[in-house]
Amino acid sequence: MMHNDSGNSGDAQIVGLVLGGNVNAFETLMLRYTDHVLRIVKRHVNYEVVEETAHEVFVRAFQSLSNFKNSGNFRQWLSSIAVRTCYDYWRKVYRSREIPMSQISDTHREWLEEILSDRSGQSFDEKGAQEEAREVLDWALERLPAGDRMVLELVHLEGLSSKEAADLLGWSVANVKVRSFRARKKLQKLLCGLINDRGGRL
Amino acid sequence: MKFTKNWQKNLNRTLRVAYHEKEKVEVGGQWQAKVMHSVRDIHRLLAKKSFFEQIGDALWRFAPVACALILILGICILKFHMIPDYEMAKIMANDPVEYGLLQSLLM
Numbered sequence: 001m002m003h004n005d006s007g008n009s010g011d012a013q014i015v016g017l018v019l020g021g022n023v024n025a026f027e028t029l030m031l032r033y034t035d036h037v038l039r040i041v042k043r044h045v046n047y048e049v050v051e052e053t054a055h056e057v058f059v060r061a062f063q064s065l066s067n068f069k070n071s072g073n074f075r076q077w078l079s080s081i082a083v084r085t086c087y088d089y090w091r092k093v094y095r096s097r098e099i100p101m102s103q104i105s106d107t108h109r110e111w112l113e114e115i116l117s118d119r120s121g122q123s124f125d126e127k128g129a130q131e132e133a134r135e136v137l138d139w140a141l142e143r144l145p146a147g148d149r150m151v152l153e154l155v156h157l158e159g160l161s162s163k164e165a166a167d168l169l170g171w172s173v174a175n176v177k178v179r180s181f182r183a184r185k186k187l188q189k190l191l192c193g194l195i196n197d198r199g200g201r202l
Numbered sequence: 203m204k205f206t207k208n209w210q211k212n213l214n215r216t217l218r219v220a221y222h223e224k225e226k227v228e229v230g231g232q233w234q235a236k237v238m239h240s241v242r243d244i245h246r247l248l249a250k251k252s253f254f255e256q257i258g259d260a261l262w263r264f265a266p267v268a269c270a271l272i273l274i275l276g277i278c279i280l281k282f283h284m285i286p287d288y289e290m291a292k293i294m295a296n297d298p299v300e301y302g303l304l305q306s307l308l309m
Contacts, residue, residue, distance in 0.1 A: 023245045027238055034234065042225050051233040058237045062244065115216055116209050133220035156214065157221040191213065 011074035018065055030058050036075065037082050044086035044153060053089055057082045083168040090146035104194060108136050112195055140190045148183035155180045
């Protein structure tokens with residue numbers, strides 16, 4: 001999440017132009033950070049809603065541009081908006097339960113058992129790249145509350161520190177630590193249940 | 203089945219790879235034009251705000267200062283017993299009508 005000073009001052013200048021009424025200057029900012037925002041959004045939401053969520057991120061950024069402090073890092077500020085937009089998306093989904101939950105099959109259980117026994121001869125990178133890996137991950141994450149999901153993704157899957165995750169989510173570090181511990185336990189329980197339950201239901 | 207430390211480590215590593223694989227999904231470029239369209243719409247709506255709405259927005263910024271002033275004045279009144287009716291009654295009691303200006307000043 002590092003960004004150089006010239007980039008920061010350049011961003012601040014563009015922000016100044018937009019706030020001064022030159023709306024078209026916002027396009028420069030958007031094009032500059034599209035890849036960055038997309039990378040964040042793709043990790044946190046499902047493929048079908050990536051464009052919609054990225055759209056929302058930039059609209060929110062435009063609406064709260066006056067809150068951006070020129071001394072700050074625009075990239076970091078935008079990352080925080082992107083993460084919080086994804087979090088809000090999942091909160092909405094969990095509240096309305098509008099997306100049907102994915103189901104797990106015996107192929108996924110076999111994939112998990114292979115990791116357990118480590119008998120397939122494939123590297124973890126190869127196993128992780130398999131479709132089953134992504135489906136098992138999505139299956140488990142779908143069953144966690146939005147906050148647990150976000151903290152698990154940021155801390156355990158992306159490897160961010162509790163402080164970095166707290167800054168992105170706008171939570172306290174203590175809250176992130178507690179949620180992260182609980183979320184990991186819940187994920188373990190889910191995956192353990194998946195292996196134990198050969199009948200296919202949790 | 204017990205969730206052993208080794209399995210947990212292997213699973214975490216594998217899921218981390220799966221998680222980063224999600225980034226490789228390709229996304230079209232049409233949405234950016236839609237973003238700019240939305241941004242211009244928002245800007246237009248904000249520019250269309252009536253004079254009174256703009257005044258209202260500006261006045262709300264002073265609300266915390268007004269609250270703080272009310273609080274400070276309230277504390278001052280309570281602390282220094284500045285009750286206007288009481289003060290007026292006190293002046294009247296100490297200043298009977300028959301006293302002349304000189305007498306009042308000498309008291």
